[in-house]
Amino acid sequence: MKKIGFSGTLDPITNGHMWVINEARSMADEVVVFLSENSAKKPKFTAEERKSIIALSCAEQGWNNVQVVIVRGDYTARAARKHGAEYLIRGIRTTADFDYENLIQQTNVDVLQGAKTIFVMPPRDLGSVSSSFVKALEGPIGWNWIMKKFVPGPAYHAWVLGWLRNEWELLWDYAQADESAINHADAWFARLTGATAYGGTARHYHNLDHLVHGLSEIRAWAANTKPSALDIEIVKQAFWFHDAEYEHARDAGAPSNEEASAQLWLGSHLGQEMDPAAALIRATDHFQEASIEHPLKAVLLSVDLAILGQDDEVYQNYARAIRQEYAHLPDDEYRRQRTGALGHLCRKAEAHKLFCDPYFAAQYNDRAIDNMEREMARLAGE
Incomplete structure (x- = not known):
């Protein structure tokens, strides 16, 4: 034929x-x-x-x-x-x-x-x-990981970008914004989702999937705990930028990834009041977080760590992505560093200090311990 x-x-x-x-x-x-x-x-x-x-x-x-x-x-x-x-x-x-x-x-x-x-x-x-089946998946926490199994890569990428675009437009109230403000916000959306930030090909974990998952977590947190509209806005602003700058190694004396991301946020001039979200971004830096107080710090840190408490399939995807993100490390060195990091996080979870926000602790603490213990056992057996 x-x-x-x-x-x-x-x-x-x-x-x-x-x-x-x-x-x-x-x-x-x-x-x-x-x-x-x-x-x-x-x-x-x-x-x-x-x-x-x-x-x-x-x-x-x-x-x-x-x-x-x-x-x-x-x-x-x-x-x-x-x-x-x-x-x-x-x-x-x-x-x-x-x-x-x-x-x-x-x-x-x-x-x-x-x-x-x-x-x-x-x-x-x-x-x-079917298309209708796939469309019905959108929304709840983890929807993107499920959808990814049922559509080819370009369709998934386009769908995720569309979803993120809608979230971005709601955050900056496009319906009420003037043309100049919309153009400015458009340029930053393109930058954050593009090749130099979350859309970069070298971003295996801190990527568009990470953005979608975190924003879905924030949406669920807001629906279940009813914070103020301002608190929701600050957490979303901080999450969009908190991993925008990401390098495995920085030169001596250079700012941390989180500090560089905070500076990027401050330079964006997207909001009316920039300092609260900048402080919140800095609070996700483990070198600075102990000395930085912020009323929403527990929420953003919990959003960032929520991936640890997902079901097994999502967690395995996350673990593989982390290995790809650190592909520059030899296997033995990666196992040593990863086991050390997981052990530290696991001890914090056992002491109920990993998810300091009560909502996230109830959702994810026990499952996070199980996931991390299984990964450490697997790393020990390799």
Whole structure:
């Protein structure tokens, strides 16, 4: 078969969609993804954005025989015939899917004189994966780690950036801000999520995932403890910047990562009052925190350490990311340093001094001890 089509809204494209596209590749020389632009739907991404995400996702797999076409004002089956695809491929997950798709395929052929349909059944682990399923994951703590399992990398990156963008716009009240303030905030969002900060390729842990997880923790803390709007704002401001500057080793006499991040925040001129968040950023520096008092210090430190108390799968992802972050260390040296750091944190948790905020202590202290003890045991056995 020379050419086969695959159609959908694909908002976002999932690993299930990718499986169907790959099945099509095994049947035809060329695959055309027909991306529907349905005015009745309100997709998260524009058609052009979805086209780019799909193209990047296929390129990431090394698939150079996949083309993406946006369909506007036409039936997909008819558009497929116009592009030389005699067949469309569709994934069938349930009997309900089959009944629906069979009706569509009859309409495509008998009414529209369009492309015929080939049905394929995805493997069991992808049987429940759909765009609507993925969208429903967004929100609660850990949603990003779960979503990551079900979508290709470019789709995940785009979704996370969109989520972070929404958080950023709420923080700086874009709805009420003037054009100059919005442009200024836009530039800082691009800087913080870009290659020189959390979006950098060398950032394996202190990255966009870290931002999303921490902001989700702050959202849950705020919902459960009802702090003032000002306190929430200060914690969010500090968290956005507290790891913006990150280097493994700094020259003698150079400021710490946290101090450099505090200076970056002060230089951003984003807020009306900059000092409270700057002091809070400095309070996350273990060289300075003992001497810095701040009413929200326990909260921000707990947000930063909350990853230690997550379920096993998330914790394992975190542990692997930390190893990648310190890839410059030989295995023996890494095991020594990591075991020492975990032992210190574990002792603090056992003394109930790791999560000094009561909300986070109740959520994570016991699980953090279990996670760290298991990792130390694993490191000792390597």
